[in-house]
Amino acid sequence: MSERKATDIFSEWALNGKDFGMQDHHSNAVDAMLETLTSSRSSSFSFVDAGCGNGWVVRKMSSNPQCTISFGIDGAEEMIRKAKMIDPKGNYIHSDLLTWVPHEAFDIVHSMEVFYYFKDPEELIKHIMDNWLKPYGQMIMGVDHYHENIKSHSWPTDLNTYMKLLSIDDWVELFKDCGLEEVKAFQANAKYDFPGTLIVHGIKGRGS
Numbered sequence: 001m002s003e004r005k006a007t008d009i010f011s012e013w014a015l016n017g018k019d020f021g022m023q024d025h026h027s028n029a030v031d032a033m034l035e036t037l038t039s040s041r042s043s044s045f046s047f048v049d050a051g052c053g054n055g056w057v058v059r060k061m062s063s064n065p066q067c068t069i070s071f072g073i074d075g076a077e078e079m080i081r082k083a084k085m086i087d088p089k090g091n092y093i094h095s096d097l098l099t100w101v102p103h104e105a106f107d108i109v110h111s112m113e114v115f116y117y118f119k120d121p122e123e124l125i126k127h128i129m130d131n132w133l134k135p136y137g138q139m140i141m142g143v144d145h146y147h148e149n150i151k152s153h154s155w156p157t158d159l160n161t162y163m164k165l166l167s168i169d170d171w172v173e174l175f176k177d178c179g180l181e182e183v184k185a186f187q188a189n190a191k192y193d194f195p196g197t198l199i200v201h202g203i204k205g206r207g208s
């Protein structure tokens with residue numbers, strides 16, 4: 001059978017309710033990501049979730065008093081339909097991440113379990129740097145499919161979709177090559193059989 005598009009798979013997940021299981025599964029790592037973004041921040045910020053699924057992180061962030069606007073973008077039509085059903089006044093957009101360009105750039109770009117679905121993640125990160133992020137904006141990415149998480153190596157076969165397998169160092173270098181500064185990586189929510197979600201965080205310098 002030919003490889004499936006990730007967005008088609010996740011539209012099915014929205015229809016059969018698997019999105020809520022995914023939300024539970026990702027929530028500890030996302031809490032660590034949001035803590036990294038907001039713990040030392042005193043100024044207000046705009047926020048966008050790249051590959052937002054049913055929009056749960058968009059809603060979580062919009063309840064933060066410092067957050068002025070919270071957007072979610074996803075290429076799975078049914079995920080966006082569900083996000084709008086749960087939160088009709090929310091900002092949810094159905095689009096491929098590589099083609100979407102906001103009217104106004106954001107202070108924070110967040111993305112959980114999305115970047116490895118791209119054959120060329122560098123193209124996506126550069127697109128986000130050029131079009132989505134303000135100077136001094138923060139970008140944070142979480143992934144569970146990475147080289148050091150051996151159990152994740154079978155996922156492309158299990159799901160019959162493309163996934164890019166990179167190591168921790170590869171992701172850090174990619175962020176730096178795309179112009180992100182102060183790049184830091186850590187693993188959150190590790191358990192006895194899981195090395196943790198790889199989280200990579202960086203800042204867009206004024207010149208990038």
Ligand SMILES: C[S@@+](CC[C@H](N)C(=O)[O-])C[C@H]1O[C@@H](n2cnc3c(N)ncnc32)[C@H](O)[C@@H]1O
Pocket residue numbers: 006007010011022023026050051052053054073074075076079095096097098111112113114117
């Ligand atoms: C593993 S899910 C994670 C969803 C959400 N971040 C969460 O934690 O619940 C990956 C998401 O990325 C989206 N996605 C994958 N490729 C995409 C693309 N090219 N453009 C937009 N969204 C994409 C999928 O539709 C899916 O909702």
